[in-house]
Amino acid sequence: MDSIKLNLNKELFEKINLRLADFSDRDILLEWRNNIKVREKSFNSQIISKEEHGKWFNDVLTREDVILLIGALGKKRVGQIRFNINEKIAKISVNVEPDSMGKGFGPILILKGSGFLFENTDCEDIIAEINPDNIASIKAFSKSGFTEIASDDNKISMRETKNDFLSLIAKL
Ligand SMILES: CC(C)(COP(=O)(O)OP(=O)(O)OC[C@H]1O[C@@H](n2cnc3c(N)ncnc32)[C@H](O)[C@@H]1OP(=O)(O)O)[C@@H](O)C(=O)NCCC(=O)NCCS
Numbered sequence: 001m002d003s004i005k006l007n008l009n010k011e012l013f014e015k016i017n018l019r020l021a022d023f024s025d026r027d028i029l030l031e032w033r034n035n036i037k038v039r040e041k042s043f044n045s046q047i048i049s050k051e052e053h054g055k056w057f058n059d060v061l062t063r064e065d066v067i068l069l070i071g072a073l074g075k076k077r078v079g080q081i082r083f084n085i086n087e088k089i090a091k092i093s094v095n096v097e098p099d100s101m102g103k104g105f106g107p108i109l110i111l112k113g114s115g116f117l118f119e120n121t122d123c124e125d126i127i128a129e130i131n132p133d134n135i136a137s138i139k140a141f142s143k144s145g146f147t148e149i150a151s152d153d154n155k156i157s158m159r160e161t162k163n164d165f166l167s168l169i170a171k172l
Pocket residue numbers: 037038041042093094095096097100101102103104105106107128129130131134135136137138139140143
């Protein structure tokens with residue numbers, strides 16, 4: 001843990017708020033999902049249709065094993081975090097609004113989202129599965145307290161336990 005660089009922008013950290021997604025977020029999430037910068041880093045790089053997205057989104061909003069959070073800076077949505085929960089383990093997915101990538105939002109969303117998850121569920125671990133050429137994502141998860149647990153040519157798996165999270169957040 002001590003080796004983690006805690007060079008987060010603290011002012012930005014305080015200013016970004018997370019809330020549960022609602023129906024008003026449906027269309028912007030499709031725009032982000034279909035953006036080329038997001039698709040080229042995804043395991044599934046196909047364009048998603050409005051119909052397919054609409055069904056997926058309605059399902060996500062009603063499921064108890066999925067938490068979808070929106071990060072906002074003032075009124076501007078800057079990214080989304082999703083957790084798919086199965087037996088106290090949450091798989092995390094994150095994306096920053098395309099024009100806001102590379103400005104330090106990712107680690108803040110991951111940390112705040114992890115805090116929301118651990119406060120509101122009985123989850124004990126968060127797992128991230130990352131495309132090995134997605135350096136920004138690997139760095140963003142490392143900065144947020146995740147460590148590598150497995151890797152192959154197609155995927156790097158990183159994990160953060162609740163204890164990892166609590167000791168990291170205590171240093172902020
Ligand atoms: C991955 C993602 C969440 C990271 O969030 P972000 O706000 O862009 O990340 P940051 O600005 O904090 O950058 C994180 C680190 O990656 C570096 N970085 C950013 N873009 C980079 C790039 N294209 N290539 C290499 N490094 C990059 C930053 O310099 C920073 O490094 P540092 O910690 O040494 O300063 C965001 O870029 C994103 O949504 N990408 C598209 C979707 C995606 O890949 N999601 C993750 C799937 S697992």
